Amino acid sequence: MLVGISRPSDRGRSVEAVYALLAxxxxxxxxxxxxxxPEGLTGDVFVSxxxxxxxxxxxxxxxxxxxxxxxxxxxVDEVRRRARRPDALxxxxxxxxxxxxxxxxxxxxxxEALAVLTPDQxxxxxxxxxxxxxxxxxxxxxxxxxxxxxxxCARGLDALAAHLGxxxxx
Amino acid sequence: xxxFTRVMTEHDDLTQRLGALGGAPVPxxxxxxxxHAMRAAAPAPTAERRRFGRFAxxxxxxxxxxxxxxxxAMAGAxxxxxxxxxxxxxxxxxxxxxxxxxxxxxxxxxxxxxxDPAAKKAEQQACKEAKQAGTGERGRSADAPGxxxxxxxxxAEAGPHPNADTSDCKGRPAWAGTKxxxxxxxxxxxxxxxxxEGELDEQQSDEADPQRQEAPATPxxxxxxxxxxxxxxxxxxxxxxxxxxxxxxxxxxxDTPPADGGQPEDVPPVDG
Numbered sequence: 001m002l003v004g005i006s007r008p009s010d011r012g013r014s015v016e017a018v019y020a021l022l023a024x025x026x027x028x029x030x031x032x033x034x035x036x037x038p039e040g041l042t043g044d045v046f047v048s049x050x051x052x053x054x055x056x057x058x059x060x061x062x063x064x065x066x067x068x069x070x071x072x073x074x075x076v077d078e079v080r081r082r083a084r085r086p087d088a089l090x091x092x093x094x095x096x097x098x099x100x101x102x103x104x105x106x107x108x109x110x111x112e113a114l115a116v117l118t119p120d121q122x123x124x125x126x127x128x129x130x131x132x133x134x135x136x137x138x139x140x141x142x143x144x145x146x147x148x149x150x151x152x153c154a155r156g157l158d159a160l161a162a163h164l165g166x167x168x169x170x
Numbered sequence: 171x172x173x174f175t176r177v178m179t180e181h182d183d184l185t186q187r188l189g190a191l192g193g194a195p196v197p198x199x200x201x202x203x204x205x206h207a208m209r210a211a212a213p214a215p216t217a218e219r220r221r222f223g224r225f226a227x228x229x230x231x232x233x234x235x236x237x238x239x240x241x242x243a244m245a246g247a248x249x250x251x252x253x254x255x256x257x258x259x260x261x262x263x264x265x266x267x268x269x270x271x272x273x274x275x276x277x278x279x280x281x282x283x284x285x286d287p288a289a290k291k292a293e294q295q296a297c298k299e300a301k302q303a304g305t306g307e308r309g310r311s312a313d314a315p316g317x318x319x320x321x322x323x324x325x326a327e328a329g330p331h332p333n334a335d336t337s338d339c340k341g342r343p344a345w346a347g348t349k350x351x352x353x354x355x356x357x358x359x360x361x362x363x364x365x366x367e368g369e370l371d372e373q374q375s376d377e378a379d380p381q382r383q384e385a386p387a388t389p390x391x392x393x394x395x396x397x398x399x400x401x402x403x404x405x406x407x408x409x410x411x412x413x414x415x416x417x418x419x420x421x422x423x424x425d426t427p428p429a430d431g432g433q434p435e436d437v438p439p440v441d442g
Contacts, residue, residue: 015208023204028192042196043204050208106194110187129188157181164184 015050021060022067025131029071031106032114032126035078045071065137068127072141113163121156128153243267277301287344287356294341339363 026045030038048070056066114122127138128149135153139146196204242248243256246268254270261267277300281293343360345352352360 015212016205019201019205019208023196023201024194025192027196028194032188032191039196039200039204043200043207046204047207047211050212054213107187107191110191125188129185130192132189132192157184160184161181 015053018049018053018063018067019046022064026067026071028130029068029126030075031111032130033075033122034111034115035075036082041071041074041078045074048074061134061137064131065133065141068131068133068137069141071131072123072127109164110160113160116163117156117159121152121159124149124152125156125160240265240267282342282347285348285350290344 023042023046027038027042030041035041045067049067052066056063058066114126117125123142124138124144127133127141128135133141135146135149138144138153139149142149144152239248239256240260243253243260244265244267246253248256250270253268257267257269277297278294281290281297284290284293339360339362343352343356345356
């Protein structure tokens, strides 16, 4: 489905279609990075998407890569902004939703385990598995080589497994 | 098996949990808020309309320029070359704009450069008609004293004298101003003119110099207005005299055309 091609006659639907397709992944991306106000950051990302969507051309893969590039930059800006504010709450001090009986898609244990990873590992793992980008797209979005992406992803998954107590095959 | 693939196989459950984190739906209130902000932020005109805007601006600029130029042309405010072009172009579409102004003096001097007597006479006649049409240009008057029998100093705007005769015996000779001088036929034609026409005699016409053609208005005819002829290029040979002051008997220079008609009686007439 080519939702990335802007059609002036149904531009509104295109915007909604893009949101329906990618908003959950973007929200999960910000949640995985344990950034405060992930809903607000998601809204900022899609406001930028709405402004640039009329001039965007490409398939679904290019659209996903473009949206998560915006999300990655927005996340980096937010981290830098909070780093400049001495009174900003530390990320670790934020209350994360605990386990609930409802299937709301949140995995507190996983979110807590992601905090153990280094920022580079977390970035790559989240883009690769939460945003569902390919290795090449992750490399392009983060400005790394594909080999570096693979290495960081493998080490990140090992660290998550170790923290979550997933038994190793060895 | 490559290490990366091995890792992926071992951590399938972990990757599935990560994938589920990216699949959790956005709460409805948050979704509505986001969509509202997106619709407000989306640009209303499309790129196509923006491009149309550029074309519209360019078309409006062209139309405005054309309208402005036409307006200037109709007011005669364009430079002479442009005014002439505008006259020629707009006349095709039946739009009447004034032609480039043609100075009568310039016209006459241009006509005087013709070597063909017939062509020269035709151009001079055309210049007179153009001036009569009301260009309003003040050129070197063809009504210089002694030329057409008009009173000296007759205003150029008055046009040719109703009784002006455009035959070879009137006005400036066809060969005046040329280096070659009159031909035998021209000389004979001039000799056949009656002596009281007030024309230049052969000697004076042969020596006539465009720079000396402007004769001062001699004060012979007090009734005539003292309007000195306006030379197009050259300064007058002598300052104009005061009509109220009777002229002293002064011998005119040899190359100065005699006063036409209203010579004072005490000034010896020049043989014609």
